[in-house]
Amino acid sequence: MKNLSKKQSKAKVWVWVIGIIIFFIIVVIISGIKQSNNSSSSKNLDSNVAEEKTKTQSGNSTDLSYKIFGTDDLSIKALGNKLLSQYSTSEIQDLPMDKRFSYNVLVAKNISEEDLRKTAEKVVGDTRKKDNDIDELTMLFYDNEKEITPSGKAIWAPNGSWGSVTPEIARSNNRAIYKIDLSYYEFSKSDSSNQMTDKEREIYDFYYDNLSRFSKEKGPDADTAKGGEIDSWIVNEIKKKFSISEDELDKILMKDR
Numbered sequence: 001m002k003n004l005s006k007k008q009s010k011a012k013v014w015v016w017v018i019g020i021i022i023f024f025i026i027v028v029i030i031s032g033i034k035q036s037n038n039s040s041s042s043k044n045l046d047s048n049v050a051e052e053k054t055k056t057q058s059g060n061s062t063d064l065s066y067k068i069f070g071t072d073d074l075s076i077k078a079l080g081n082k083l084l085s086q087y088s089t090s091e092i093q094d095l096p097m098d099k100r101f102s103y104n105v106l107v108a109k110n111i112s113e114e115d116l117r118k119t120a121e122k123v124v125g126d127t128r129k130k131d132n133d134i135d136e137l138t139m140l141f142y143d144n145e146k147e148i149t150p151s152g153k154a155i156w157a158p159n160g161s162w163g164s165v166t167p168e169i170a171r172s173n174n175r176a177i178y179k180i181d182l183s184y185y186e187f188s189k190s191d192s193s194n195q196m197t198d199k200e201r202e203i204y205d206f207y208y209d210n211l212s213r214f215s216k217e218k219g220p221d222a223d224t225a226k227g228g229e230i231d232s233w234i235v236n237e238i239k240k241k242f243s244i245s246e247d248e249l250d251k252i253l254m255k256d257r
Contacts, residue, residue, distance in 0.1 A: 063108055064119050069145050070104030078135070080166035096170040098163075100136035107152075109143045113184040116141060120154035120180050132173060135165045146208045153183040200252045203242055207253060210234045 078098035079087070087095070107119055120139055127134055141152035158164045160181030168174075196204065214230045215222045223229045238249055 064115065064122050065108070066119055066123060067106040068103050068123075069106055072102040074100050074102055074138075076100070078165050078167045078170035080168075081164070095167055098135050098165040098170055099131075099133050100138075100157075100162075100165070101134070102138040102140065104145075104150075105139050105141050106145055107141050107143060111141075111143070111152075113182070116152050116184055117154075117180065117182050120156070120182060123154075124156045124180065135170055135173075136162060138162060146205070148208075151185045153185075155181045157181075196252070196255050199242070200255065203238055203244070203249065203252050204255070206238060206241070207234055207249070210237070 076098050077084075077092060077095040079095070084092070103123065105119070105123060107116065111119070119141075123139055124137060127137060135157075137154075137156040139154040139156075140150040141154070142150055155162050156178065158166075158169060158177050160179045211224060211230060211234060214234075215224055218230075223231075225231065235246055235249060238244065239246065244252075
């Protein structure tokens with residue numbers, strides 16, 4: 001009877017031992033599966049990150065930065081397709097304002113037509129964030145603040161047509177038919193033969209700084225035309241100051257600042 005009890009006790013112990021061993025085997029198997037899944041997920045995540053980095057590094061990042069260095073407020077009453085004379089005095093008083101501005105915008109040299117359009121869209125977007133009542137914008141693009149003639153122009157207005165804001169559009173701010181009409185001219189090219197020396201840059205600045213000074217001093221009557229009074233005076237001063245000919249000066253003024 002005692003031997004039977006001892007045998008039963010030993011059997012119970014072995015059952016417990018076997019159970020514990022099986023339990024640990026199951027834990028090890030489950031742990032291995034989890035580690036395998038985590039490792040696979042980590043590899044996939046690393047792969048996705050690497051792919052994203054590759055896309056970022058291989059993609060051509062476009063610099064659409066700009067600077068507005070001149071602003072003209074050209075706001076008028078929103079006349080639409082009618083002339084001012086076609087409105088009565090009371091009607092004119094009731095007309096909303098066509099809030100419109102002209103910007104001088106500095107952009108990067110050698111900018112492409114596509115990037116210039118994107119820059120125009122950015123200027124419009126940034127302007128509307130500040131003031132959603134803006135009805136029309138004209139953007140004159142330069143790659144040098146001292147340039148007189150713009151190298152590009154964009155108009156943001158109904159159908160891209162300046163002066164076509166109706167009283168209804170001005171009141172509602174409905175921009176459904178708005179678009180940007182872009183004119184792309186010749187921007188400066190990357191050409192070492194067209195780049196200035198320090199002396200040429202000094203001559204260039206002397207010419208345009210004086211041209212700007214006389215224009216402000218004399219106002220709308222200033223004769224700034226080539227060969228005119230102001231131009232002739234500046235040219236003569238440059239010839240004496242820098243000992244160059246007029247032909248040499250003309251070539252410098254055609255270069256990239």
